[in-house]
Amino acid sequence: MKVLRDPLGRPIKRLYFKTEELDDRCEPIIKEFMDRRSGGFSLPIPTDEIIRMIEADADNLDMYADLPEGLDGFTEFFVDRKPRVQVSAPRATVETIRETP
Numbered sequence: 001m002k003v004l005r006d007p008l009g010r011p012i013k014r015l016y017f018k019t020e021e022l023d024d025r026c027e028p029i030i031k032e033f034m035d036r037r038s039g040g041f042s043l044p045i046p047t048d049e050i051i052r053m054i055e056a057d058a059d060n061l062d063m064y065a066d067l068p069e070g071l072d073g074f075t076e077f078f079v080d081r082k083p084r085v086q087v088s089a090p091r092a093t094v095e096t097i098r099e100t101p
Contacts, residue, residue: 054085057082058085059081059083062087063089065086073087
């Protein structure tokens with residue numbers, strides 16, 4: 001983990017984690033969740049399990065968020081409550097929904 005800095009060298013109040021660090025922190029959490037809820041860990045992790053895990057730890061999960069082009073997901077973290085997670089619907093799904101009368 002490292003603290004990011006602005007162009008003047010002042011610390012920015014955001015954390016940056018390398019992929020390896022995220023893997024080391026997240027793998028035990030996912031394994032424990034699947035052991036408890038799904039009868040054991042397996043790869044690939046089913047999408048339904050990922051959704052259940054986010055729903056258990058998020059204040060709100062919006063799986064059909066209208067996010068800007070190229071942005072697949074966005075999480076807002078708060079001091080006083082659980083995070084809000086937004087996931088962009090696949091473009092094909094959005095177009096199908098819009099064309100359906």
